[in-house]
Amino acid sequence: MQIVLKDFTKSFDGLTVIDKLNLTINDGEMLALLGPSGCGKSTTLLAISGILRVNGGQILFGDKDVSNLPSQKRNVGVVFQNYALYPHMTAFENIAFPLQVRKTGAAEIEERVREMARLTHIEPYLDRRPGQLSGGQQQRVALARALVRRPDVLLLDEPLANLDAKLRLEMRSEIRRIQLETGITAILVTHDQVEAMSMADRIAIMDHGRIQQIAAPEDMYHRPSNTFVAGFLGNPPIVFLEGKAIGNGAFESASGMRMPLPERLTGLAADQPIVMGVRPEHFGVKGRHTVRGTVSFIEPQGRETHFDLTVAEGEVLRSIQAARTDISLGSEVEWPLDVDKALVFDSEGNRL
Amino acid sequence: MQTKNFASWPIVLVLTAISLPLAIMYASLVIDSFTNTPAGAVLPNEFTLEHWAFLVDPTITGNVWTVTFNTLIFAFTMVVVVLSVSATGGYAMSRLNLPYRRFFLAGILVMHAFPSVTLIIGVFLVLQFAGLYDTLIGVILVKAALTLPFGVWIMKGFYDAVPWEIEMAGLQDGADRFTVWRRLILPQVKPGLVALGVFAFIDGWGEFLLPRILAPTTEFQVLSVYLNNVSVPDSVDYDFNLFKSVGLFYTLPILILFIVFQNRLMNIFGGGTKG
Ligand SMILES: Nc1ncnc2c1ncn2[C@@H]1O[C@H](COP(=O)(O)OP(=O)(O)OP(=O)(O)O)[C@@H](O)[C@H]1O
Ligand SMILES: [Mg+2]
Numbered sequence: 001m002q003i004v005l006k007d008f009t010k011s012f013d014g015l016t017v018i019d020k021l022n023l024t025i026n027d028g029e030m031l032a033l034l035g036p037s038g039c040g041k042s043t044t045l046l047a048i049s050g051i052l053r054v055n056g057g058q059i060l061f062g063d064k065d066v067s068n069l070p071s072q073k074r075n076v077g078v079v080f081q082n083y084a085l086y087p088h089m090t091a092f093e094n095i096a097f098p099l100q101v102r103k104t105g106a107a108e109i110e111e112r113v114r115e116m117a118r119l120t121h122i123e124p125y126l127d128r129r130p131g132q133l134s135g136g137q138q139q140r141v142a143l144a145r146a147l148v149r150r151p152d153v154l155l156l157d158e159p160l161a162n163l164d165a166k167l168r169l170e171m172r173s174e175i176r177r178i179q180l181e182t183g184i185t186a187i188l189v190t191h192d193q194v195e196a197m198s199m200a201d202r203i204a205i206m207d208h209g210r211i212q213q214i215a216a217p218e219d220m221y222h223r224p225s226n227t228f229v230a231g232f233l234g235n236p237p238i239v240f241l242e243g244k245a246i247g248n249g250a251f252e253s254a255s256g257m258r259m260p261l262p263e264r265l266t267g268l269a270a271d272q273p274i275v276m277g278v279r280p281e282h283f284g285v286k287g288r289h290t291v292r293g294t295v296s297f298i299e300p301q302g303r304e305t306h307f308d309l310t311v312a313e314g315e316v317l318r319s320i321q322a323a324r325t326d327i328s329l330g331s332e333v334e335w336p337l338d339v340d341k342a343l344v345f346d347s348e349g350n351r352l
Numbered sequence: 353m354q355t356k357n358f359a360s361w362p363i364v365l366v367l368t369a370i371s372l373p374l375a376i377m378y379a380s381l382v383i384d385s386f387t388n389t390p391a392g393a394v395l396p397n398e399f400t401l402e403h404w405a406f407l408v409d410p411t412i413t414g415n416v417w418t419v420t421f422n423t424l425i426f427a428f429t430m431v432v433v434v435l436s437v438s439a440t441g442g443y444a445m446s447r448l449n450l451p452y453r454r455f456f457l458a459g460i461l462v463m464h465a466f467p468s469v470t471l472i473i474g475v476f477l478v479l480q481f482a483g484l485y486d487t488l489i490g491v492i493l494v495k496a497a498l499t500l501p502f503g504v505w506i507m508k509g510f511y512d513a514v515p516w517e518i519e520m521a522g523l524q525d526g527a528d529r530f531t532v533w534r535r536l537i538l539p540q541v542k543p544g545l546v547a548l549g550v551f552a553f554i555d556g557w558g559e560f561l562l563p564r565i566l567a568p569t570t571e572f573q574v575l576s577v578y579l580n581n582v583s584v585p586d587s588v589d590y591d592f593n594l595f596k597s598v599g600l601f602y603t604l605p606i607l608i609l610f611i612v613f614q615n616r617l618m619n620i621f622g623g624g625t626k627g
Binding site: 049051 | 517518521525528536539
């Protein structure tokens with residue numbers, strides 16, 4: 001079901017946390033709400049679920065305005081960060097609870113709980129209590145409980161934050177599989193960019209209660225709308241060089257280092273202040289411009305190696321290359337820079 | 353499981369030494385109530401059940417079973433009132449956005465810290481005014497009211513330890529607030545309820561002052577008052593051994609309750625976490 005937030009506004013004790021947020025989640029898609037801590041992701045989620053009342057604007061499920069409905073009447077499934085399983089009930093009873101409060105018949109409850117258990121691969125554990133389940137299994141039970149009454153939308157608040165690295169990887173693909181299999185509309189809240197990029201159809205990046213950009217993961221990575229989005233996606237992160245255009249399709253950084261502008265932006269007027277953004281993978285491998293500098297940091301990562309190259313006073317470029325051991329700290333090198341892949345932003349931070 | 357990083361025997365030794373006099377007193381109490389000791393002698397010389405005759409012979413001290421029954425009713429009513437008000441009031445204090453919540457909380461703490469005797473004159477006047485002086489209901493209401501600050505405070509602590517998300521999940525699953533409380537939250541605070549219930553029972557069973565002061569002439573006599581009546585030392589037929597056996601009879605239920613529930617009682621101090 002399509003979910004629409006129209007001018008959604010939320011304040012706590014007079015302090016506006018989210019001001020006129022507009023967002024559409026398409027039917028059947030998984031949308032990731034990505035942003036730094038405190039930007040309002042959970043608030044948005046809780047407003048959709050009905051636990052928090054909106055202070056302004058509308059929330060639409062399909063054509064229906066649910067803004068003033070309590071959570072019981074909204075048909076939303078939620079998986080909480082700590083799963084919030086009922087500790088005194090078995091996994092079966094946990095999953096059955098939403099059906100029981102709806103007075104579903106025992107036979108149908110049995111059938112639907114089993115169906116959910118099959119979907120989430122927890123059939124062997126139905127008789128156990130949450131305390132006797134591993135983190136991953138608890139997560140599956142929480143998913144099954146959220147899905148069992150066939151909600152209009154599934155909300156996931158940092159569902160992987162409590163899992164160890166290996167399980168996180170496994171549950172990432174499991175949650176995505178279950179979402180695709182059920183075809184349910186889902187919203188995933190996370191502050192982990194990798195999670196958002198790998199699980200979602202589209203990402204909405206939030207900062208300070210505002211949506212900065214909504215796009216498919218690849219799109220957003222390669223065409224960020226501003227410096228905030230560019231800086232948030234990518235690890236190790238993008239490097240920004242401040243400076244200005246100097247005409248003839250060239251850029252001069254604050255320290256005086258010059259380099260050509262990307263092909264598409266050679267027409268920039270001279271003296272226009274701009275910011276160049278260089279991602280680490282576009283430096284040190286290939287490109288039509290070369291940059292000299294001193295290696296000031298080396299971090300071997302097994303398959304690849306990260307380098308910092310100090311190119312001028314206060315200006316450091318970052319490079320990520322296939323593992324190499326021939327470079328030592330302090331050595332002078334001259335590496336190619338793929339200037340056409342560089343991102344250019346105006347002085348307000350918007351991409352040109 | 354607790355980790356053991358020091359030897360426990362010195363502690364056991366010290367504790368034993370300290371509680372030895374108590375244990376000896378209790379042992380002699382039990383022995384004395386079943387034996388006769390000739391005047392001047394230290395050791396008893398005959399076994400007898402005569403000190404326990406009060407259990408079957410109402411002419412000795414009046415019918416002890418009526419009094420016991422009264423005490424049971426008193427203690428159980430206490431349990432019911434304290435549990436039901438604390439279970440709901442504690443929840444409200446912990447979770448609901450009540451007006452004057454802070455004021456209530458502060459009030460509860462102050463009440464909790466107040467020695468109840470200091471309130472007795474005020475309570476007396478209120479009862480008199482309400483026409484409840486010298487009635488069983490009056491005593492129960494006062495006793496419950498004095499226990500409630502403790503009960504509500506303890507239960508609030510237990511509710512505070514239940515994560516909010518459980519409540520949110522319950523609402524999201526379609527349950528109303530009352531169902532959430534009864535089926536999802538209440539089971540989480542059960543250790544607190546059990547402990548508080550036992551506590552209220554023992555407290556009610558042992559109460560002497562309030563029935564004595566607030567219902568001095570009523571027919572309804574409880575065991576503590578009864579015990580006091582048999583122990584008037586300057587009466588002609590004062591029988592110290594009778595006093596001992598009545599005292600033992602009076603203590604027995606408490607001992608049994610304590611032995612059965614000792615682990616659970618500790619929950620009150622652990623705030624509900626299992627350790
Ligand atoms: N109940 C509340 N009362 C007052 N302020 C609140 C309340 N809940 C959230 N806020 C504020 O609203 C803002 C957004 O909070 P929110 O929980 O939505 O952040 P978040 O994006 O989920 O962060 P995180 O990644 O840390 O979970 C924060 O500044 C927070 O302090
Ligand atoms: Mg959050």
